[in-house]
Amino acid sequence: MGLFNRKKKNEEPQVSEKTSSLLEKLQDVSPIFTDHESDIRFQEEYEAQQRELAANKLREGLKKTRDGIADKVQQLLNSFTKIDEDFFEELEETLILSDIGAETSAEICDKLRAEVKKTGTTEPSDVKKMLKDIISEILSGGNELNLSTKPSVIMVIGVNGAGKTTTIGKMAANFKNAGKKVIVAAADTFRAAAIDQLNVWTERAGVDIIKHSEGADPAAVVFDALSAAKARGADIVLCDTAGRLHNKKNLMEELKKIARVITRECPEASVETLLVLG
Template identity: 75%
Template sequence: MGLFEKLKNGLKNTKDALASKITGVINSFTKIDEDFFEELEETLILSDIGAVTSANICEALRKEVKATGTTDPAEVKGLLKKIIAGILEGENELILDTKPTVILVIGVNGAGKTTTIGKLAYNLKSSGKKVVVAAADTFRAAAIEQLEVWTQRAGVDIIKHSEGSDPAAVVFDAVKAGIARDADVIICDTAGRLHNKKNLMDELKKIARIVNNNAPDSRVETLLVLDATTGQNAVNQARLFKETADITGIVLTKLDGTAKGGIIIPIKEELGIPVKLVGVGEKIDDLQPFVPRDYVEALFE
């Protein structure tokens, strides 16, 4: 199955919930008036797009309708696709232009960090990259063992310490090992929860310092893993992490198990963080690059 078909299948629930409702609004109007825009905005809000982003989309649509002279509601879908794709485009690719490139993977426990790292390691290895993984989530029970299983599946090296050890020390060893082994990419798992938010954020800053001090010429991609099934809560998580971490991209997991896949739109519109990868299934090859135009086509096809 091709990437687009996988994405399309993964977005089925979202399409049924979001796109079908939008189509319902479009089909129930014979002209584009203020009632039409109000109904459309309400539909977007109820579909987890959020009040701010829904208002922005409708405002952009008003301008497009005026600029193009569109009078038929049936033509609105094409304009909407263009607007949403425009919101989502920009900096969607994972940038691996240094050797090594360091990828810090952050996010709350349960969002799918461990599986994301395993799948990403597999993708990179399959494309010819040499990968080293740092098991630096040393606080969650069984996190190291779970990551070890995934790295074995992916066929990549893992650097680990004992449970409860200093995460920054694991990252330090992984960076040194990655450089010594001529790795292309070093992927670092991080703690999803410490006993308070300040401790978690301090830990992330400490890890970032270790990377910057020991691999100063390496590009650092900081990927925030979010669970699509949590809807608007995912936006709130992204907002909190953005306060402390220099997030370069989002990985949206469990897209295939939710009707809330539209959450991608407010994450980019309100926080300015691009989505780089999406999880569309449980298999090791079910993590794929996020392509905005494919997303919009799969949603509104």
């Protein structure tokens, strides 16, 4: 646009027939300005639109952060003038709704209650620091995984739909971001969809996956994942498993078989078993 805007009054642009027919077509789809001022105005409007778009994106980004757990707790603290049982109840609810888990949320609230009682504080703002300390203490409470060997193996187990595959996807991405080389073993061979679901997570995280087809022996998948880990120098092998109840004998035997394969193939490896509770 603006290419043919230097047209002077009463003067036709000197263009060939072919160009003029192209120009006619062009006129249908894009405005051709008749003076330099509209050109500048258009440019200014365009830039203003772009700025508005960028600002909207930023606002959306900030909203996501604002909706985070820290902000929810802050909003809660702001809305209470004193610390009473209503406050603790709402705090517990907020923590649970933020995916902290019911048990941990209750533990945090109990510790906070005790701390508030001990110090005798009644100010919601004082409670913020206490809460921060309690959460940090829980997070650092000896729950670290032993990942000292190369490879280290993490088996993820739990009942159906507890969140095993999702947890593996998130862990894979976190480890990858921390600079670790990760291999994921699709040892839930129960359903083809389970393998596909894990595949999506590993693609998203940008990590390798070892998979067989539906119905294959899960221990064989783990065997291949361990061989690949050794060959590729992976740091961590994450094993997804099919959901199971502990009283299903054959399924528990399957887990034992996987564990035996790990011990046999990687006797030095640190093996962590994570039980995912829904």
